[in-house]
Amino acid sequence: MYCEDNPAMNDLRSACPYLPRALERMSYRNVRTAEAVDVEAYYFTSLQYGQFLWQRGRSGRAILALTRALYADLPETALVLQNSPLPYAAIHWIVLHHPSDDFPGNPRVSFQHQATRMEGRQKELRRARAWAVWYLVRHAKPSLSADPRQVIEEPDSAAIEAGLRQWGHTDEVEVWRAASR
Numbered sequence: 089m090y091c092e093d094n095p096a097m098n099d100l101r102s103a104c105p106y107l108p109r110a111l112e113r114m115s116y117r118n119v120r121t122a123e124a125v126d127v128e129a130y131y132f133t134s135l136q137y138g139q140f141l142w143q144r145g146r147s148g149r150a151i152l153a154l155t156r157a158l159y160a161d162l163p164e165t166a167l168v169l170q171n172s173p174l175p176y177a178a179i180h181w182i183v184l185h186h187p188s189d190d191f192p193g194n195p196r197v198s199f200q201h202q203a204t205r206m207e208g209r210q211k212e213l214r215r216a217r218a219w220a221v222w223y224l225v226r227h228a229k230p231s232l233s234a235d236p237r238q239v240i241e242e243p244d245s246a247a248i249e250a251g252l253r254q255w256g257h258t259d260e261v262e263v264w265r266a267a268s269r
Contacts, residue, residue: 100143104185106178107154108132108171110140119156128168131160135172142182148192154179155202158221159214164257174260176267179221183228195225196232204240216251220264223248227268 103109111118114137122133134157141150154175162169183195199222206215223245225232234242243251252260 101145102143104139104142104178104181106175106181107135107139107142110136110143114140119153127160127162128166131157131162131166132168132172134160135175135178138175138178138182147182147186148195150182151179151195151198154182155221158217159210161210164259169257173263174217174257176220176224176264180224180228180267183225186229189229189231191232194232196222196229197235199225200235200238200240204238212251213255216248216255219243219248220252224264224268 116137119130119133119137122129134153138150138153138157141147141153157175158179179195199218203215203218203222206218223243248264249261252264257263
């Protein structure tokens with residue numbers, strides 16, 4: 089992503105304090121390569137790539153990279169979680185520090201759709217996590233609108249907490265709650 093044709097892309101934003109340092113040059117290929125190694129490498133590289141994208145002004149893509157990490161099939165005993173917890177705080181921080189309400193894709197709507205349409209493996213866990221991030225996005229940028237075409241009953245924090253307690257890691261509720269402080 090280092091861009092000789094567009095030097096402005098090389099002016100880095102301040103790093104997100106909740107993410108590991110990114111490599112100097114990264115692309116989605118780093119994440120794909122790590123995915124072939126193991127789930128911890130995939131998780132950590134997704135976090136690094138999220139940092140890389142954030143620092144280069146690509147907030148929406150950074151959130152997508154962090155979502156990949158959040159939905160990784162990572163056991164709660166994974167050593168990588170000791171220094172790099174689930175990226176709730178990082179996603180909240182990025183949404184909060186994005187310089188406007190203009191995202192390439194409204195993250196509130198995106199996580200609302202993920203929470204209500206998730207299918208496949210570990211769908212309950214991923215739905216619970218999507219609602220948790222949706223809640224953090226709403227907290228960080230209350231001005232972001234919901235999808236007016238999707239009439240849903242929005243969960244409150246108690247319902248989100250119950251989902252995380254049922255499907256998430258043992259300490260996940262605490263990690264999620266700490267993200268918006």
